[in-house]
Amino acid sequence: MNLQTVLFAVFALGSVISALGVVVIRNPVKGAMSLIGCFFSLACLFLLEAAELVAILEVLVYAGAIMVLFTFVIMLVENKSAAIVRNTVGQRLALPVKLAGVAVVAYGLVAFVRKMTFGAAKELPADFGSVAAIGHEFFDNFVFHFEMTSVLLLVGIVGAVIVSKKRRGQP
Numbered sequence: 001m002n003l004q005t006v007l008f009a010v011f012a013l014g015s016v017i018s019a020l021g022v023v024v025i026r027n028p029v030k031g032a033m034s035l036i037g038c039f040f041s042l043a044c045l046f047l048l049e050a051a052e053l054v055a056i057l058e059v060l061v062y063a064g065a066i067m068v069l070f071t072f073v074i075m076l077v078e079n080k081s082a083a084i085v086r087n088t089v090g091q092r093l094a095l096p097v098k099l100a101g102v103a104v105v106a107y108g109l110v111a112f113v114r115k116m117t118f119g120a121a122k123e124l125p126a127d128f129g130s131v132a133a134i135g136h137e138f139f140d141n142f143v144f145h146f147e148m149t150s151v152l153l154l155v156g157i158v159g160a161v162i163v164s165k166k167r168r169g170q171p
Contacts, residue, residue, distance in 0.1 A: 008048055015041035023098050028074045032067060039063040053131055069153065076164040 018041060021034030039062045046055035127133045138146070 004048060008045065011041045011044040011048070014038075015045065020099075020102070023102065024095060029071065032071050032074055035070075036063050036067045039067065051129065053129065053134060066153075069157065073156065073160040076160050 015038050018034045018037035022031050022038065025031040025034055039058055043055040043058040043063070046052075046058060125133075
């Protein structure tokens with residue numbers, strides 16, 4: 001076993017555990033923090049595969065900007081006076097049901113990938129994955145998608161502020 005295999009196992013296990021934390025943790029802020037841990041583990045996996053740009057973008061965009069936005073929205077909308085989850089029989093059964101659902105989806109994905117047939121590997125261009133090639137592709141073909149995502153995030157922020165003000169009794 002070489003170092004890259006060990007690091008892959010560590011970061012893969014970290015991403016799976018933190019992703020399970022997102023599903024299992026009842027506190028929404030702690031769940032968001034667990035998602036940030038998952039993003040960092042995925043960035044490390046990208047680094048192991050020599051995809052430095054994708055790893056940097058994962059940390060800057062997802063763990064940085066998007067998760068800060070999510071955390072602020074959660075804190076704005078969260079009702080701190082009410083209990084997060086009532087301790088009922090249904091809630092006690094929720095964890096095994098969630099874990100069973102994750103296991104079924106994982107089994108289905110593994111079965112699907114095993115049935116797939118992969119063709120021969122294609123030769124990639126020399127500048128594949130470079131910052132210039134990604135930027136050129138992004139701004140030539142996906143500018144509209146980028147702008148629509150910005151508008152969607154802005155609408156989400158405005159909606160969270162409006163919902164938060166209505167709950168506090170402000171006009």
